[in-house]
Amino acid sequence: MQFGFENDLKAALKAGDKTKVATLRLLIAALKNERIEKGRVEAVVRRAVKQRKDSIEQYARGGRQDLVDAEKAELAVLEGYLPKGLTDQDLETAIREIVAEKGLTSARDVGLLMKELMARHRGKVDGKRAQELARQILP
Numbered sequence: 001m002q003f004g005f006e007n008d009l010k011a012a013l014k015a016g017d018k019t020k021v022a023t024l025r026l027l028i029a030a031l032k033n034e035r036i037e038k039g040r041v042e043a044v045v046r047r048a049v050k051q052r053k054d055s056i057e058q059y060a061r062g063g064r065q066d067l068v069d070a071e072k073a074e075l076a077v078l079e080g081y082l083p084k085g086l087t088d089q090d091l092e093t094a095i096r097e098i099v100a101e102k103g104l105t106s107a108r109d110v111g112l113l114m115k116e117l118m119a120r121h122r123g124k125v126d127g128k129r130a131q132e133l134a135r136q137i138l139p
Helices: 005-015 018-033 041-061 065-079 088-102 107-120 127-137
Strands: none
Touching: 005 018, 018 041, 018 065, 041 065, 088 107, 088 127, 107 127
């Protein structure tokens, strides 16, 4: 996967897109701070996405719609640098396949299911959403 953070930052600066500029500056700083090796870039972007999602939940509970909107804008920028994830339908199909293959039958097996799911679909699955679906499928 090719990342063009610096070029996108220059374009955002020229366009006056303050949200994108701020988000990309934070992301570039995080990349430099961790002295990332090739292949680790995606992990940093994913961590930044997770932080934004957590912040959105917290701000929504606190009734701070202005901050929710700002975080959502940053989240949209960051998600543009990640590969497309599984749809809910594809995720459910993958979960059901693993359940059938491994003979999983109860809610106690969710951990085994998640381990196998994440190994097979690394980087394409939202763990929180996958766990919700797994708990629905495994009573």
